[in-house]
Amino acid sequence: MNMMTMPFTFKQLHTAYAAGLSPMTVIEEVYRRIEEADDPGIFIHLAPKEAMMAAAAALGPYDQARPLYGIPFAVKDNIDVAGMPTTCACPAFEYAATADAFVVAKLKAAGALPIGKTNLDQFATGLVGVRSPYPIPKNAIDPSIVPGGSSSGSAVAVARGIVPFALGTDTAGSGRVPAALNNIVGLKPTLGTLSATGMVPACRTLDTISIFALTVPDAFAVYMAAAGHDEADAYSRDLAAPFLEVPGAGFSIGVPDIASRRFFGDVVQQASFEAVIAVLAGMGHRIVPLDFTPLYRIAELLYEGAWVAERYAAIEQMIRTMPDSLFPVTRGIIGRAESLTASDAFRDIYRLADLKRKVAPLIATADLLCVPTIPCFFSVTDLTQDPVGPNSKLGTYTNFVNLLDLCGIAVPVATRDDGRPGSVTLLAAAGLDGRIAGIAASLQVEASPPLGATGWELEPIATLPPAAGPAEIPIALVGAHMRGLPLNGEITRLGGRFLAQRQTAPEYRLHALAGGPPQRPGLVRLNEGGQAIALEVWALPLDQFGTFMTTVPSPLSIGTVKLDDGSAVKGFLCEPAGLPGAEDITDLGGWRAFLAAASR
Known part of the structure; x- marks a missing residue:
């Protein structure tokens, strides 16, 4: 890489560091x-x-x-x-x-x-x-x-x-x-x-x-x-x-x-x-x-x-x-x-x-x-x-x-x-x-203006997904409420609409909780040892959010979920009390992958 022409943006530097660049060179x-x-x-x-x-x-x-x-x-x-x-x-x-x-x-x-x-x-x-x-x-x-x-x-x-x-x-x-x-x-x-x-x-x-x-x-x-x-x-x-x-x-x-x-x-x-x-x-x-x-x-x-x-x-x-x-x-x-x-x-x-x-x-x-x-x-x-x-x-x-x-x-x-x-x-x-x-x-x-006086161009960013409007709240779904799964109707009946397929930041572990049916996932955020977990982001009308909250059973709860781009939305999380007896399925990367593996 040519350091003299390298754009000093976080993405460029972190990519280079991951590939072996030394901070001393920077x-x-x-x-x-x-x-x-x-x-x-x-x-x-x-x-x-x-x-x-x-x-x-x-x-x-x-x-x-x-x-x-x-x-x-x-x-x-x-x-x-x-x-x-x-x-x-x-x-x-x-x-x-x-x-x-x-x-x-x-x-x-x-x-x-x-x-x-x-x-x-x-x-x-x-x-x-x-x-x-x-x-x-x-x-x-x-x-x-x-x-x-x-x-x-x-x-x-x-x-x-x-x-x-x-x-x-x-x-x-x-x-x-x-x-x-x-x-x-x-x-x-x-x-x-x-x-x-x-x-x-x-x-x-x-x-x-x-x-x-x-x-x-x-x-x-x-x-x-x-x-x-x-x-x-x-x-x-x-x-x-x-x-x-x-x-x-x-x-x-x-x-x-x-x-x-x-x-x-x-x-x-x-x-x-x-x-x-x-x-x-x-x-x-x-x-x-x-x-x-x-x-x-x-x-x-x-x-x-x-x-x-x-x-x-x-x-x-x-x-x-x-x-x-x-x-x-x-x-x-x-x-x-x-x-x-x-x-x-x-x-x-x-x-x-x-x-x-x-x-x-x-x-x-x-x-x-x-x-x-x-x-x-x-x-x-x-x-x-x-x-x-x-x-x-x-x-x-x-x-x-x-x-x-x-x-x-x-x-x-x-x-x-x-x-x-x-x-x-x-x-x-x-x-x-x-x-x-x-x-x-x-x-x-x-x-897309040039970056400062450098002549560098703004780095390509993936097309932004549809987003929640001012009368809606985005919510992350990781399990049975996702499209085509048993509880999706609870979301659609309240006026929810699908926005995008996303991932969490690499800071979470996913568990298949005991009990059911339907089987439910438990998403837990950790300081270390986590991975990115696949999820769906939906938009729910603000005036229906309280109603939806009443349907969430313990040990699940609604908290803040950090996404892979650093943004955050409300979404399903699991209390630690629900983890005894649960199966850690983090390595599968998401709930759909777990269901597919279980059906084989």
Whole structure:
């Protein structure tokens, strides 16, 4: 294999590792690509190559149980990595991190290798990527336009194919705007699902770590590995583990109506967004035009009283004692808090609560939202002439998201007619990360843009199966309820419909339970020693799901079943109490194979 041209995607790397590729060879290639990029603005700190070679060697043989085995990644320099400095792009703020951030530790445990710390808009304040005392990262697609911020270096590192993924942070859009400007995926998860322990805050109540990758499945694989409740983080939320959902059709998707769309004269961007709307409609979704004006009012709050004061609180000691150490534009923005009072902050908090109440019915009219990630583009020269105005415009469709506790994912779409990258962001209520990521994955396949600035093409993906609609729930069947078997009528009488033949992830064992007729299977998930088990995915009307649940006898139950592509659906599982006397039939690969073997 030619490492110099090898796409750095998870699928490519894991396939190569399974065939014998060494992680040390990949690290060698990472450092070659850094040198080839010849952009001193990407990284503020780079781990010594020798140290990374040792870390790669320490991984040992390829381990499929570690989902990020041998995957190199970059970390925005406001997130701690043990043994590396943290600067927040402010040399006077620098300190040596003695421990990994919670998320970094989880990623390393999953097999990932952090190679360095990336540049950013100082103290994560900005969406442009040029507010840094260090060299400015060059936009990977067009060096004349801004790289986007604040997570500029992380986005550029991924877009140039140096690393398969990178961590950013997102308060106002810093995990989405740079993704759009560099033609990559930017995942901004539900607030609190990624711990902020070990991350220098900007606005602690709104901050989240974000993820950049070339493809949606890669970004979501990182999210699944990094998510988890953290008792040390007061804002961490103990939510269900995220899974990439099988993408559905027939969702209602809210978009800005024509009167409330803002492109600031960029007719090419407007045409790009309209083309995406047509693609989504062609995929079977229902487009719902909405007046976004109230959302823009919420967005305007982010750089006013309460939340400017929150940024000030994060670096109060430094701005009071060493104001000249801050980048001038950054100091000017955060310093405005010195004229604010506690009364100002509470008035803004009350105003936000009022606006939230008013926009709730608007957002509830659709299953999810789709917006342009950015309304237009700005050049580096534009920012020298006006360092604030372009930043505000870039946040048009991002600034309201965290204030409303929405999850979001920026996804590349077809390249614009002028050669610049196209991008939209899908948004939904907290906890629906898997839903919007599933739809985003389908959209990326449909649009098939090039991957970042690499020229690599999106890897062929098997035709996506029919999927459950918004009024249905997908359910995995492993035994007598499958097509042609004795209990299938229980599903069809409730309006169930077949979607696809699938397999579980290779983490399950299948048993033929004692008793019957009819004979029943028992599916059990294990930490190790499991295999992939054949099953069928059906769609069941939501209003019939409760009725169906009443027909499930002990020791069977309905739980979450992980599929072979990492997505998850509800499905049949077995309580351990039902296994005594059961026959382990895992090696047959599925219930139909067991029935066929038993009939011979």
